[in-house]
Amino acid sequence: MVAPTILLLVLAGLIAPSRILAVDYLTFGGQARPWTTDSLLFNALEQVEGRLGPLEADSTENLLPRVQELGGSAITSVAAAAARSNQILRELTDDDYTTGWRVYSDPNGAELTLDLGAVFVLSRIHMLRGVLTSDDRSLRGYEILANDGDSLNFIGSEPIYSLIAQDRSHGAPELDVRFDPQAVRFLKLRSTGERPFQMGDMEIFGLGVTPFAHYISRVIDLGQPANFGPVEISGQIDPKARLLFSTKTGTVPSDSLYYKQTGIPGEYEEVPKDQFDRSLDPSYAGVVRVNARNWSPWSPPYASLESSLNSPDNRRYLQFEFRFISNGLTDKAQVDSLRFAYTVPAIADSVVGEITPATATLGQTNSFTYHLRSVVSGNRRGFDRVLITTPFRGQATEVAVDGVSVPFTQQADDNLLQVTFAGDRVESSGQQVAVGFSCLVAVSGTEFRGEVGDSQSDAFPQRIISADADPQVESNTLVVGGLIENQLFTGVQLSGGGAFTPNGDQTNDALKLDYILLKATSPVPVEVAIHDLSGAPVRRLYAERDLSGPNSVEWDGENEGGQLVPPGLYLLRLSVQTDAGETAQVHTVAVAY
Numbered sequence: 001m002v003a004p005t006i007l008l009l010v011l012a013g014l015i016a017p018s019r020i021l022a023v024d025y026l027t028f029g030g031q032a033r034p035w036t037t038d039s040l041l042f043n044a045l046e047q048v049e050g051r052l053g054p055l056e057a058d059s060t061e062n063l064l065p066r067v068q069e070l071g072g073s074a075i076t077s078v079a080a081a082a083a084r085s086n087q088i089l090r091e092l093t094d095d096d097y098t099t100g101w102r103v104y105s106d107p108n109g110a111e112l113t114l115d116l117g118a119v120f121v122l123s124r125i126h127m128l129r130g131v132l133t134s135d136d137r138s139l140r141g142y143e144i145l146a147n148d149g150d151s152l153n154f155i156g157s158e159p160i161y162s163l164i165a166q167d168r169s170h171g172a173p174e175l176d177v178r179f180d181p182q183a184v185r186f187l188k189l190r191s192t193g194e195r196p197f198q199m200g201d202m203e204i205f206g207l208g209v210t211p212f213a214h215y216i217s218r219v220i221d222l223g224q225p226a227n228f229g230p231v232e233i234s235g236q237i238d239p240k241a242r243l244l245f246s247t248k249t250g251t252v253p254s255d256s257l258y259y260k261q262t263g264i265p266g267e268y269e270e271v272p273k274d275q276f277d278r279s280l281d282p283s284y285a286g287v288v289r290v291n292a293r294n295w296s297p298w299s300p301p302y303a304s305l306e307s308s309l310n311s312p313d314n315r316r317y318l319q320f321e322f323r324f325i326s327n328g329l330t331d332k333a334q335v336d337s338l339r340f341a342y343t344v345p346a347i348a349d350s351v352v353g354e355i356t357p358a359t360a361t362l363g364q365t366n367s368f369t370y371h372l373r374s375v376v377s378g379n380r381r382g383f384d385r386v387l388i389t390t391p392f393r394g395q396a397t398e399v400a401v402d403g404v405s406v407p408f409t410q411q412a413d414d415n416l417l418q419v420t421f422a423g424d425r426v427e428s429s430g431q432q433v434a435v436g437f438s439c440l441v442a443v444s445g446t447e448f449r450g451e452v453g454d455s456q457s458d459a460f461p462q463r464i465i466s467a468d469a470d471p472q473v474e475s476n477t478l479v480v481g482g483l484i485e486n487q488l489f490t491g492v493q494l495s496g497g498g499a500f501t502p503n504g505d506q507t508n509d510a511l512k513l514d515y516i517l518l519k520a521t522s523p524v525p526v527e528v529a530i531h532d533l534s535g536a537p538v539r540r541l542y543a544e545r546d547l548s549g550p551n552s553v554e555w556d557g558e559n560e561g562g563q564l565v566p567p568g569l570y571l572l573r574l575s576v577q578t579d580a581g582e583t584a585q586v587h588t589v590a591v592a593y
Helices: 065-069 081-090
Strands: 007-011 021-029 039-043 043-049 051-054 073-076 099-104 109-128 143-148 162-167 175-190 197-206 212-217 220-235 241-250 258-260 268-272 285-292 313-324 332-345 352-355 365-375 385-389 395-401 408-410 415-419 430-440 450-453 479-481 487-493 512-517 524-531 537-546 549-555 570-577 581-591
Touching: 007 430, 021 220, 043 365, 051 212, 065 081, 065 109, 065 450, 073 081, 109 212, 109 332, 175 197, 197 430, 220 241, 241 332, 313 332, 365 385, 365 450, 385 430, 395 408, 408 512, 415 430, 487 570, 487 581, 512 524, 512 570, 537 549
Parallel strands: none
Antiparallel strands: 007 220, 021 332, 039 212, 043 051, 051 332, 073 109, 099 197, 109 175, 109 197, 143 162, 143 175, 212 313, 220 313, 220 332, 241 313, 258 268, 258 285, 352 365, 365 430, 385 415, 385 450, 395 430, 408 415, 487 512, 512 549, 524 537, 524 570, 570 581
16 A cells, blocks of 8 residues: 555644743644544544544444434334334344334335435445244345435435345345445335335444545634634545645634524524524524624635645634545545644734735736735734735835834745834734835736734734725725736747857857746646757757746757757747647747857
């Protein structure tokens, strides 16, 4: 087997907090809190020595008792048994042959339907005899049908079943059916005989890892609004398995809103949770809705093994979820521990930002101003640092606080510009900060996300919210549009005017091509090649999948065989392949000795 992938996910913020300077930690799993302690949903999972992972079946173990633990259910179609439908699952697992599935009238077409509570890979179904007399009243003919729980295999809320086994002449005291392993969530056993029957306990057997498992934590209270830092998830993921991790944050304890009927059809009145009567018929009780007012939606699954929390910070409440997907009988994902890091108090109640101008010339370095406005209450830290995510290396030119230019320092890399103005901290509401900077833009719709930080403490940065930060400007966005829409290359330049002398004298020995690729938000094939004047290929210099941005390619005057080409004129072809087809530029270059 291929060695499993060792997982270390750095994300953001939270339990059993310990303190290192001003950073608090909250840890699940491992030697800390058991996963079940803080679970709201614990579906098709098990924890072994603190490790959380999907259920793994033992081919000799009856899975039906686990179905009870997972909240599964069993019902029958026989009217006489309807009153005891809620106890059938228990009777099928009570080790008493006198209880189980009994049908005394209209046996032809009688059905026993099981919701397993999770998806299992089943391979065998065994129903024990229900009586010990000579008149064994066994099941005379059957069909076994299954549904894998996939939402595509439903009509409305009803599962679409497929036949996995049948025997219309069956008459043995027990039913023991083996079949090729297949994923099953809903199982249906149908009688096709005309005689009454009584079957006792039921056993179902599977193998491998359950294809899908789901964990949702309860709402976690941090005590006060916090800024989130790294999250560490340690565990392992086998090659065919996947682990999806998501979060959401809120400002109030409940992520639901409760509404009661007003008496007017279709109209509801919001009420506190303790005034919502769940005992009423749903048509009278009202509705429960997602609290989108005070909670963020679930984040998209985290794509990077090293990233910050994707959910809004400056929040007091947090939830997280894991989805375990096993695309093989033995491959699975497991989580040893999860640790959130956070700092309190938060830097500010909120910081809003906008950028001007909101359009830029693609392929050129443009000048921008990043406008910020603070909302800071007395128990917040304040900030003296702004961090701006840039598509390419940026350069700060000015920082102003409340309209006055202030001294600043800056640090820049390819995708982050950080400016610090330690002598002019923002510590009260309504203060305005303007950061002037320049940066190359190559894609229309580039977002300049930002955070504010505190250089005088170890507080984690707080995200900037895109909104109206300065009433004197009309951007209200952190997204910059592009002014060039009809070309994919710009800034194309050839050294030496396209002529060079590869004679080894260290002067003009190579031809350098500079260009900027535009509008490529996902990697696209880019090729640079040299041809002779007849069009025959001479040398392929570059062939990669690139994103938007600048690039340089050099030609040393050699052909594919490593020999210098004869002096003369050649064609340099720069091309990119997109969904709309190929775009190419051809330039004449000269080789001289």
